[in-house]
Amino acid sequence: xxxxxxxxxxxxxxxxxxxxxxxxxxxxxxxxxxxxxxxxxxxxxxxxxxxxxxxxxxxxxxxxxxxxxxxxxxxxxxxxxxxxxxxxxxxxxxxxxxxxxxxxxxxxxxxxxxxxxxxxxxxxxxxxxxxxxxxxxxxxxxxxxxxxxxxxxxxxxxxxxxxxxxxxxxxxxxxxxxxxxxxxxxxxxxxxxxxxxxxxxxxxxxxxxxxxxxxxxxxxxxxxxxxxxxxxxxxxxxxxxxxxxxxxxxxxxxxxxxxxxxxxxxxxxxxxxxxxxxxxx
Amino acid sequence: xxxxxxxxxxxxxxxxxxxxxxxxxxxxxxxxxxxxxxxxxxxxxxxxxxxxxxxxxxxxxxxxxxxxxxxxxxxxxxxxxxxxxxxxxxxxxxxxxxxxxxxxxxxxxxxxxxxxxxxxxxxxxxxxxxxxxxxxxxxxxxxxxxxxxxxxxxxxxxxxxxxxxxxxxxxxxxxxxxxxxxxxxxxxxxxxxxxxxxxxxxxxxxxxxxxxxxxxxxxxxxxxxxxxxxxxxxxxxxxxxxxxxxxxxxxxxxxxxxxxxxxxxxxxxxxxxxxxxxxxxxxxxxxxxxxxxxxxxxxxxxxxxxxxxxxxxxxxxxxxxxxxxxxxxxxxxxxxxxxxxxxxxxxxxxxxxxxxxxxxxxxxxxxxxxxxxxxxxxxxxxxxxxxxxxxxxxxxxxxxxxxxxxxxxxxxxxxxxxxxxxxxxxxxxxxxxxxxxxxxxxxxxxxxxxxxxxxxxxxxxxxxxxxxxxxxxxxxxxxxxxxxxxxxxxxxxxxxxxxxxxxxxxxxxxxxxxxxxxxxxxxxxxxxxxxxxxxxxxxxxxxxxxxx
Numbered sequence: 165x166x167x168x169x170x171x172x173x174x175x176x177x178x179x180x181x182x183x184x185x186x187x188x189x190x191x192x193x194x195x196x197x198x199x200x201x202x203x204x205x206x207x208x209x210x211x212x213x214x215x216x217x218x219x220x221x222x223x224x225x226x227x228x229x230x231x232x233x234x235x236x237x238x239x240x241x242x243x244x245x246x247x248x249x250x251x252x253x254x255x256x257x258x259x260x261x262x263x264x265x266x267x268x269x270x271x272x273x274x275x276x277x278x279x280x281x282x283x284x285x286x287x288x289x290x291x292x293x294x295x296x297x298x299x300x301x302x303x304x305x306x307x308x309x310x311x312x313x314x315x316x317x318x319x320x321x322x323x324x325x326x327x328x329x330x331x332x333x334x335x336x337x338x339x340x341x342x343x344x345x346x347x348x349x350x351x352x353x354x355x356x357x358x359x360x361x362x363x364x365x366x367x368x369x370x371x372x373x374x375x376x377x378x379x380x381x382x383x384x385x386x387x388x389x390x391x392x393x394x395x396x397x398x399x400x401x402x403x404x405x406x407x408x409x410x411x412x413x414x415x416x417x418x419x420x421x422x423x424x425x426x427x428x429x430x431x432x433x434x435x436x437x438x439x440x441x442x443x444x445x
Numbered sequence: 446x447x448x449x450x451x452x453x454x455x456x457x458x459x460x461x462x463x464x465x466x467x468x469x470x471x472x473x474x475x476x477x478x479x480x481x482x483x484x485x486x487x488x489x490x491x492x493x494x495x496x497x498x499x500x501x502x503x504x505x506x507x508x509x510x511x512x513x514x515x516x517x518x519x520x521x522x523x524x525x526x527x528x529x530x531x532x533x534x535x536x537x538x539x540x541x542x543x544x545x546x547x548x549x550x551x552x553x554x555x556x557x558x559x560x561x562x563x564x565x566x567x568x569x570x571x572x573x574x575x576x577x578x579x580x581x582x583x584x585x586x587x588x589x590x591x592x593x594x595x596x597x598x599x600x601x602x603x604x605x606x607x608x609x610x611x612x613x614x615x616x617x618x619x620x621x622x623x624x625x626x627x628x629x630x631x632x633x634x635x636x637x638x639x640x641x642x643x644x645x646x647x648x649x650x651x652x653x654x655x656x657x658x659x660x661x662x663x664x665x666x667x668x669x670x671x672x673x674x675x676x677x678x679x680x681x682x683x684x685x686x687x688x689x690x691x692x693x694x695x696x697x698x699x700x701x702x703x704x705x706x707x708x709x710x711x712x713x714x715x716x717x718x719x720x721x722x723x724x725x726x727x728x729x730x731x732x733x734x735x736x737x738x739x740x741x742x743x744x745x746x747x748x749x750x751x752x753x754x755x756x757x758x759x760x761x762x763x764x765x766x767x768x769x770x771x772x773x774x775x776x777x778x779x780x781x782x783x784x785x786x787x788x789x790x791x792x793x794x795x796x797x798x799x800x801x802x803x804x805x806x807x808x809x810x811x812x813x814x815x816x817x818x819x820x821x822x823x824x825x826x827x828x829x830x831x832x833x834x835x836x837x838x839x840x841x842x843x844x845x846x847x848x849x850x851x852x853x854x855x856x857x858x859x860x861x862x863x864x865x866x867x868x869x870x871x872x873x874x875x876x877x878x879x880x881x882x883x884x885x886x887x888x889x890x891x892x893x894x895x896x897x898x899x900x901x902x903x904x905x906x907x908x909x910x911x912x913x914x915x916x917x918x919x920x921x922x923x924x925x926x927x928x929x930x931x932x933x934x935x936x937x938x939x940x941x942x943x944x945x946x947x948x949x950x951x952x953x954x955x956x957x958x959x960x961x962x963x964x965x966x967x968x969x970x971x972x973x974x975x976x977x978x979x980x981x982x983x984x985x986x987x988x989x990x991x992x993x
Contacts, residue, residue, distance in 0.1 A: 245868065250860075252775070279870035289861035291880055292986070302869030305879075351865070358869055 198223035198362055198392040199244060204258035206239055206248070213239050215416045217258070221409070223361075226384060226393040228407035228424065230400060232439065235413040237396045241364050244394065245281040246274045262362070279306070282355035286367040288347035290339035290354075295331050298339040298350055302358035317357050325353035326383050345376025352383065356391070363387065365395040369402065381406050400440055404428050412436045478966070485963035488956035489722040491715050494560040494572055494707040496689060497531070497546065498553035505544065506560060506572050506689035507531040508707075515547070532953075534562075534570040535688050542569055543952045556708045559589035563686065566700040569733060569953060576685040576693060585682075592684070593706055599682055603698045606679035613672050621665045623924055628658050633820035726960060731915065735944045736954040740961060742916055746832065746934035747901060747968060749920055753836035753930075754843060754900045759893055761840070762847025763882075769848070770855040771877055783852075790845035798906025801838030806830055806910060826931050830911030832920045833930035838910045839903060843896035850895060854888020855881060883983075890980040894973050901969045904938035912939045914947070937965040 199221040206214035214236045221227050229237035242248045243260060246267065260268045267277045279302070290298050297304075299321050300314045308314060318335070322328040327349040331342070339350055348368055355363055365384070369377040377399075384393060384406045397403050403410050404424060411421040412435070420427060420436045431437040452458065492508040499505065510532050514524040527548045536542050563571040575592035578585045578599065586595040632654050635647055680697040687693050702725075705718055729739025765786075773779045810827035818826040827833070858881050866876040904912075913933040920932045945951070945958040 247864065247868065250864070250867070275870050275872055278868055283864075283868040285861060285864060285868075287861055289859075289865040291862060291865055292884060301866070301879075302871075305866075305869060305871040305875050354865070354869060 196223040197221065198262065199394075200259070200261040201240075202259040202261070204240065204243065204256070204260065206236075206243065206257075207255040208251070209253045213416050214243075217418045219411060219418055219421050221392065221394060223392045224388060224390065225408040226388040226395060226406050227409040227411065228403035229394065229396045229411050229413060230398075230403050230439075231413035231419075233398075236416040237411075237413045238366055240413070241366055241394060241396050243268070244362070244364055245278050245283055246272070247283065249274065279358055280360050281362045281364060282358065282360035283364040284348070284351050284355050284366065284368045286370055288344060288351050288371070290342070290347050290350050293339060294336050295339050295342070295350060296335040299353050299357050301354055306358070321353040321357035324356050324387070325349045326379065326386075327353055343376070345372050345379060348372060348376070348380060349383065352380075352387075356387070360391065362392040362394065365393065367396050367398060370398060377402070400428075412439060414439070481959055481962050481966065484956065485959035485961075488960050489719050489726065491562065491705060491707055491710060491718045493556055494562060495531075496555045496557050496560065497551050498555075499546070500550045500552055504689045505531060505533060505546070506557075507533040507544075508562075508572070510543070532570075532572075534572040535568075535694075537568040538688055538690075538692050538694065542950060558709050559593065559706060560708055561593070561686070561704050562707045563701060564703040564737070565696060566702065567733065569737065569950070571686060571688075571694065571696075573686045573688040573694070576687050578682070578684050578698075580682045596684070596704060599684075599698045600701055600704055603679070603682075603701055606675070606699055610672060610676055610679070613668070613675065618665070618668050618672065619924070621661055621668060625658065625661050625665070628654055628661065630820045637819060727964075733950075734948060735914065735940065736948055736950055736957055740935075740937070740940060740964065742919060743935040743937045743940045743961070744964065744968065745919055745921070746912075746916070747937045747965070748972075750832055750836050750839065750907075750934065750936065751897055751901050751972060753832065754839045755893060755897060757837060758840035758843045758847050758896055758900075759889070762844045762892065762896075763851050763889055765844070766848045766851035766855060767877065767882075770852050771873070771881070786845045786848050790849065792842075793905075794842055794903050795905040797838055797842045798909045801834055801841070801906060801910045802830075805834040805837050810834060829931075830909065830913075830933055831931040832911055832934045835907045835911040835934070838906050839900045842903065842906065843900050846896045846899060847889070847892040850892025851885065851889045854885035854891070857888060858884045883986075887980045887984040890976050890983065894976040894980070897972050897976065898969055901972060902938060902965070904936070904942060907936055907939060912936045914939075914943050937961055937968065941965065 197220045201221070202218050204214055204217040205212065217236075217240060229241060231237050239248070243256060244262075244267075248254050248256065256268055258268065259266050262277070262281065266272070291301060293301070296314075296318055299318045300308075303314060303317055319328060319332075322331065327346060330346060331350075339347065342350060348371075352363075352368075368384075369380050372380065381402060384395065387393060388406075388408070395403075395407065407424045409421065410424040410427045412419045412427065412431075412433070414435050420431060420433045422432070427436065428440060431440060437443075494506060494508060496504060496506045508531070509529050511530040512527055513530075515522070515526045515528050517523045528545050529548060531544050531546055533539060533542060533544055557574065559574045561573065561575055563573075565571060575589045575596070577587035578592045578595055586592045632651075635650055635654070639645065639647060676699070679699045682698045683695050684698050684701060685693055685695045703718070703721065705714070710718065726739050727744070728741050730742065731740060732738035769779060769782065806829060810825065810829065810831075814822060814826050814828040862880055862884065863876055866880045867873070871879070911933050913935065916933050916935045918929070918932055920929050920934050921927065922929070941958050941961050944954045944961065948954040
């Protein structure tokens, strides 16, 4: 598999993917859609965790998934790069179109999907390797051995993750020697080193202190000019600060999906209003 | 009543009970180790020699080994009087190494300054006084003082002569023997070929072989003569000693390994003798059916066997664990396999030994012999016990330990780490190779440590798959192909059994058993320590996050 495959494939535009109409589809600001989800259902064994979810996720914007614990927002996020494959006894139906291709089929090249859709996890999970090796891990996996390429990618990614100045003198020390916030930014650097189109973030700041959180949020704000970002968060202020679109989930259903400003100031659904005003959750 | 209830509620008795349990365990282990260490390490310390005159006017000389009360049940004398055990040596003269002497029979007790303790090639030690030293029938020194002054130079010369003769025997003579055997085998394979395809002209080859053989035999004869003359020249210096009862014994200095005036040695001198004995024990070959000399071949055999076992057991165990944990669909079948593996670890080792004998030695080894070593048959090459088969049998025994530990280690690798790798586009195999296995390495090494500890201490399966009392050749030497996995070998555990319970001279061998046990413990500790150090290094390298 060659990296250039990833770049050459043109992202599909909204026009090609509007066959089904989602009741909650927000108006398209830029007109470009990165991910189209149609009629997604998911079962863990017998219990259904996602109910018929359809939504369009716009390209090069940040979309926040909010909702109470257990509402399925992380589960949906993990569907987008096939991370649910790791769990036994999961059944997923529906279409997940990225660039017009369904990634949820038996024949999908999962590795290719994950290379194009990076992920940052709730708990920072640097590999037990040096900072440099952590960043270029995805490239090494893809078979790139050229030292100059790796060096360049490392610097670019660490700069992209706003970590370069803090670690440039100790790239050889362990990734685990960094602080929690730095570790999370290291994971972001690792995710962007393989130049994905989409970055999924699963509560990336939930284990961080406010200062580290502010740094990550700032970073997300910058990243979204280049990447499509989907972020799951419990922190409503955070969703309001960093995202352009917000989707509210409740009990495995998508309740409301609209521009962040609209959703927080003028929710259409009663449930949404209750949740954002803190009446339940 | 309520106070008792309060005590029970707080759980104090449970703490006492637990503490007692731990205390007893520590006491037992510590006691055993202390006993073995005391007896094993004390053995090498040179003791004083006493000369006793008994009631019947006979004189005996020796080292005091033990003293105990005489049991005489039913009489008032019971446990009132004492007796001492004396190590007399001089087995060639008196026929017995040890003698119990009633303390009431002793009329005089002395510690003669010129009494010497002689370690020699055969018949165990000699205890007596030096009389004279002669070379080519001419006296060099006579009288105990003069002999003691002159001896050290001759004793070290004897050591050099022995080394030279040994080098000749093992080096050049061994080489010729090896070549003669090769020629014989080539002749044998010509016979086999002739039997397969009769009528083929083999005259030229046969003649060449004959010629070669004649040349080698001539060389051998020359070497043998050289060896004999060296040995004869070295034997011309003879030492005469007098035993306590006045009998004189003459022996060539070539046979004397160590001699020291036991009652005159300073503490430093004793420490010197101690160190040289320990050194001989560790590096020397056994003498006198293993009751004297060193145990180097057994140390070597044990370590080599454990290493071969690890080389085989670890890859197999890790691969099996990888499949069980990472690839196999977790279900009833996998659970059954896991139970079977756990049970395998508990099968008595002799059962593995019998299997090893039947499968490895007779079936695999026999087949190899027929295919590749047909010319040596009916003498088996691989079709008999050897270090390879013993190691393989042991690895069967220890593979379950490695599997269980490796599985545990693999399942302990955090899921988040696997996800980190997979999310960057790594395949499952890449993730296992680059993330999971390195992180699990410390745990896998723990399994190896357990396996090595179990393997090094096992004796029963080895007795029928290749361990012998005395192996003339080591499994590693200077002859092609250098590593001889077909050879029988010596093993410390078996050595303990053999010396302690199969020896004709058990009393003399007893300290040897303790010393060997010390060494076996030491080797197990050393092997474990190595693995532990490696594990800790890895652990530091692959430490999981402090925040995890």
